[in-house]
Amino acid sequence: MLDAMDIRILEVLQQDSSLTNQELADKVGLSPSPCLRRVKSLEESGIITKSVTLLDQRMLGLKLTAFIQVSMDRHTPDRFELFESSLTSYPEVKSLSLVTGHSADYLVEVVVEDMDKYQEFLLVRLLRIPGVTDVHSSFLMQKVIDRTSLPLEHLTKTVKVTP
CATH class of the missing domain: 3.30.70.920 (Lrp/AsnC effector binding domain/regulation of amino acid metabolism (RAM) domain)
Incomplete structure (x- = not known):
């Protein structure tokens, strides 16, 4: 079961997975150790499957x-x-x-x-x-919307807020 902090971590990581653990912890309002434990738990559960670097295909000649x-x-x-x-x-x-x-x-x-x-x-x-x-x-003529992140708003409706 995900709590509000797990969802916040996922939202931030979907925008920039290159953040250090310290930077991530600062953005979500946790100290580094609990933040790292939560990320590891999300990875072990299979919710976080991998982190990648996105490339600009046009700059690489893939037009x-x-x-x-x-x-x-x-x-x-x-x-x-x-x-x-x-x-x-x-x-x-x-x-x-x-x-x-x-x-x-x-x-x-x-x-x-x-x-x-x-x-x-x-x-x-x-x-x-x-x-x-x-x-x-x-x-493809033009990418109008090009997201790599998943919507998570539906999770916040059923999440139990933990103290």
């Missing part, structure tokens, strides 16, 4: 983002497993989601340098995976 809807020929575990394991090995795949409610089975987010690299990814990699029957691509 094209494609969202690809992929349809499979058969809806069998072995077919899905083969597809998923294939895409896991491609570094240009930023995210892969199994979806419902569309004619597609998967939504793939791909980040590449340009349209030539996208075409190469599509023709040399994606369309050669057994079971892929149809793809529909959309291209």
Whole structure:
């Protein structure tokens, strides 16, 4: 069960996970030792899964983002497993989601340098995976909202405040 302090720690860490324990403790109003214990507990429970550094893809020359809807020929575990394991090995795949409610089975987010690299990814990699029957691509024009943090407000409604 999370308390108000755990939620505050999560909110602060989602904005900047590079904070030292002392900086985090100061921001949330704890002394360093209890703050560190709480962070370790959140990690051990699986709520905090990892800390990462976010990079600016455009500054690194990755100027094209494609969202690809992929349809499979058969809806069998072995077919899905083969597809998923294939895409896991491609570094240009930023995210892969199994979806419902569309004619597609998967939504793939791909980040590449340009349209030539996208075409190469599509023709040399994606369309050669057994079971892929149809793809529909959309291209990012502008990110309007680009969050990495999760909403936590719903947790504060059910949290018991501990003294």
